[in-house]
Amino acid sequence: MAEVAALDQVEPASPGGPEVAGRSPWALAGRRLVRNRVAMGGLVLFLLIVVVSFAAPIYADHVAHVNPFENNLNGTTIVNGKKVPLLQQGGGILHLGETPIGPTWDIHHYFLGADQNGRDVASRVLYGGRSSLIVGVGSAVLCCFFATVLALLAGFHGGVVDSVFSRSMDVIWAFPVLLLAICVATVLLNAPNGVGVGPIRVQASSLWLPTLIIAFIFLPYVFRPVRGHVLAVSEKEYVEAAIAQGASGWRLVFSEVLPNVITVVIVLLPLIIATTILTEAALSYLSIGVQPPNASWGSVISDGQGLLYTRPWVAIAPGIMIVLTVLALNVFGDGVRDALDPRAKLRIEG
Amino acid sequence: MATFIIRRMLSLFLVMFVITVVVFMIFFHTPGIDPTRQIAGRNPSAAAVKEIKHQFGLDRPLPIQYLLMMKKIFITRDLVSYSNQGQRIVPEVVQAAPATLSLAFGAAVIWVVVSILMGLAAAVFKGSLVDPVLMILALIGISMPVFWVGELANLITQSRWHDTFLFHWVPPLGYTPFVQDPGLWFKGLVIPWITLSIAFIGLYARVLRSSLLEVQNEDYVRTARAKGLSERRVLLRHTLRTSMITYVSLFGLDFGALVAGATLLTEVVFGIHGVGYLTYQSIGNLDLPTIMVTVIYGAFFIVLANAFVDIAYAWLDPRIRPA
Numbered sequence: 157m158a159e160v161a162a163l164d165q166v167e168p169a170s171p172g173g174p175e176v177a178g179r180s181p182w183a184l185a186g187r188r189l190v191r192n193r194v195a196m197g198g199l200v201l202f203l204l205i206v207v208v209s210f211a212a213p214i215y216a217d218h219v220a221h222v223n224p225f226e227n228n229l230n231g232t233t234i235v236n237g238k239k240v241p242l243l244q245q246g247g248g249i250l251h252l253g254e255t256p257i258g259p260t261w262d263i264h265h266y267f268l269g270a271d272q273n274g275r276d277v278a279s280r281v282l283y284g285g286r287s288s289l290i291v292g293v294g295s296a297v298l299c300c301f302f303a304t305v306l307a308l309l310a311g312f313h314g315g316v317v318d319s320v321f322s323r324s325m326d327v328i329w330a331f332p333v334l335l336l337a338i339c340v341a342t343v344l345l346n347a348p349n350g351v352g353v354g355p356i357r358v359q360a361s362s363l364w365l366p367t368l369i370i371a372f373i374f375l376p377y378v379f380r381p382v383r384g385h386v387l388a389v390s391e392k393e394y395v396e397a398a399i400a401q402g403a404s405g406w407r408l409v410f411s412e413v414l415p416n417v418i419t420v421v422i423v424l425l426p427l428i429i430a431t432t433i434l435t436e437a438a439l440s441y442l443s444i445g446v447q448p449p450n451a452s453w454g455s456v457i458s459d460g461q462g463l464l465y466t467r468p469w470v471a472i473a474p475g476i477m478i479v480l481t482v483l484a485l486n487v488f489g490d491g492v493r494d495a496l497d498p499r500a501k502l503r504i505e506g
Numbered sequence: 507m508a509t510f511i512i513r514r515m516l517s518l519f520l521v522m523f524v525i526t527v528v529v530f531m532i533f534f535h536t537p538g539i540d541p542t543r544q545i546a547g548r549n550p551s552a553a554a555v556k557e558i559k560h561q562f563g564l565d566r567p568l569p570i571q572y573l574l575m576m577k578k579i580f581i582t583r584d585l586v587s588y589s590n591q592g593q594r595i596v597p598e599v600v601q602a603a604p605a606t607l608s609l610a611f612g613a614a615v616i617w618v619v620v621s622i623l624m625g626l627a628a629a630v631f632k633g634s635l636v637d638p639v640l641m642i643l644a645l646i647g648i649s650m651p652v653f654w655v656g657e658l659a660n661l662i663t664q665s666r667w668h669d670t671f672l673f674h675w676v677p678p679l680g681y682t683p684f685v686q687d688p689g690l691w692f693k694g695l696v697i698p699w700i701t702l703s704i705a706f707i708g709l710y711a712r713v714l715r716s717s718l719l720e721v722q723n724e725d726y727v728r729t730a731r732a733k734g735l736s737e738r739r740v741l742l743r744h745t746l747r748t749s750m751i752t753y754v755s756l757f758g759l760d761f762g763a764l765v766a767g768a769t770l771l772t773e774v775v776f777g778i779h780g781v782g783y784l785t786y787q788s789i790g791n792l793d794l795p796t797i798m799v800t801v802i803y804g805a806f807f808i809v810l811a812n813a814f815v816d817i818a819y820a821w822l823d824p825r826i827r828p829a
Contacts, residue, residue: 323524326521327521327524327525327528330521330525330805330808330809330812331525331801331804331805331808332763332766332767332768332801332804332805332808333763333768334767334768334770334771335766335767335770335785335800335801335804335805336801338770338785338789338797338801339529339532339533339797339798339801340532342789342792342794342797343532343533343536343794344536346792430649434651437651437654438651438652438653438771441651441653441771442771442774442786442789443789443790444789454651457651457653457654457657460657461657464657464660464661464665465661465664465665468661471654471657472658472661475650475651475654475657475658478649478650478651478654479646479649479650479651479654482648482649482650483645483646483649486645486648486649487645
């Protein structure tokens with residue numbers, strides 16, 4: 157009975173009655189997303205990590221008073237009111253060599269300790285987060301943009317264009333993700349004068365290089381589903397109707413096809429960002445991602461590998477940041493998918 | 507079916523050919539990059555560069571260069587490494603393969619068993635607390651970088667808790683061949699297996715759960731129930747069985763990728779000298795021919811796995827064959 161009553165309310169209002177506000181599918185999806193508390197929690201956590209990471213210079217300059225990119229082998233800091241050297245002689249298990257100071261848990265003085273070069277780990281983790289997020293989000297956005305453009309061209313033109321694009325994507329797809337990244341990164345990072353096309357040159361130390369490499373590698377993972385949807389949408393009646401009206405190719409693409417496939421891209425974007433952040437971390441860990449002087453979460457973990465048994469926090473802290481970021485994005489991504497695709501046969505419920 | 511297999515094989519060879527061309531071009535003909543620079547040193551004499559180019563056939567016309575390189579990889583198998591000129595790469599990769607295969611197979615066993623149990627449990631206990639808890643664990647598993655998990659595992663099993671009864675059996679990092687000492691082979695691989703399988707367990711448990719819940723609404727499941735079959739039988743014989751089609755095809759691809767090089771990070775963290783570790787060392791030495799061979803090896807595995815999955819799929823589901 158309740159359902160019937162609800163249906164009655166949706167009936168067109170009688171003349172003079174209150175108008176029923178129509179909601180666009182986007183508004184409906186937005187409302188579904190906002191109501192999904194788990195997904196919003198993911199979004200808030202991600203934004204929090206972004207804000208904290210981009211506050212890295214403020215933290216380094218005004219709170220910790222350190223330069224996290226400069227070796228500080230003879231530096232000192234204050235623990236319990238006493239001055240102590242950053243690198244302690246023979247602190248390790250074997251009592252050999254130098255061991256950097258461990259976490260002081262004092263936000264002003266080497267909160268997470270120092271690394272092998274006496275650099276503040278907390279600041280490096282924050283700066284590293286900035287690079288990781290720039291590379292991760294940047295490459296995902298670039299990847300989704302170019303993959304969508306290619307998919308629209310391929311799906312819309314068909315024929316030779318489609319074959320060429322689709323087969324090229326198949327070739328990229330055939331490579332193991334990490335190995336292709338390794339190939340391209342190893343070759344490009346060793347270009348003597350940076351890499352460039354025409355007047356645009358990218359130095360090996362620039363964040364652009366890992367960003368572009370990672371964007372390139374994930375192209376087919378976006379291209380394939382988007383092209384599939386372009387093909388499916390192109391068969392729909394409303395596209396046929398537009399063609400019958402004499403719509404131009406541009407109008408077909410931008411007003412009829414694109415709005416109906418863009419949801420696929422939006423659903424993919426958070427999940428692709430999660431993946432690109434993990435890939436960036438892996439490449440930087442292998443020392444072929446973000447290059448010094450920049451740090452990234454992956455490269456800080458790599459710095460911490462030699463100190464794993466004596467000063468584990470150097471490697472643990474950036475890893476926790478990666479897990480939180482990727483987890484937040486995955487949770488949010490699930491929410492976006494559920495919100496935009498209400499017809500999906502099944503939704504993963506939190 | 508036979509025509510399908512033949513067509514699939516033809517396309518397989520075509521893709522393999524393209525892959526070798528692409529890899530060759532990336533390594534030896536990326537504009538602005540001199541592939542000999544890495545071995546010739548900082549300021550090489552013209553004669554030295556010429557000598558190296560000749561040795562690797564890089565002074566010949568492009569198609570000949572490519573063919574020479576492929577001949578050295580597939581036929582004579584005498585392509586030598588840049589960093590160690592006495593080292594033949596192909597036998598080195600073949601020698602490293604058992605370690606990678608051991609790692610991949612063991613991890614696959616763990617991930618299949620655990621993810622099926624998790625997926626089933628989550629689907630069966632949907633609506634109770636078990637389901638969300640399992641799915642959150644799965645999501646965390648997907649979100650962790652494998653090399654970091656490996657470092658944490660090392661920290662716990664090699665250092666912090668190594669002297670407790672929990673982990674005193676864990677041998678030092680490294681790989682012991684099965685033929686040398688099966689016991690040590692197993693002990694040394696347990697932690698790497700678990701580490702490698704965590705992300706896959708998370709992914710597959712999620713995939714299986716949603717597929718199970720989707721299949722549960724199918725008519726034939728209702729029919730099975732109407733026939734009076736027990737819930738257990740409906741779940742295992744009807745629901746799970748159908749869900750496994752998606753699972754198996756995904757598994758084929760991921761396992762191919764694993765053997766192909768996705769074990770690299772795990773090998774590096776645990777010091778397992780497999781193909782991935784070889785690639786890792788070659789990155790440090792800028793040993794382009796070695797990376798090229800390992801990448802081609804990996805890509806071939808993926809292409810083979812793809813073809814295998816397609817054929818298996820066509821065999822399972824005749825509707826796909828004409829495609």
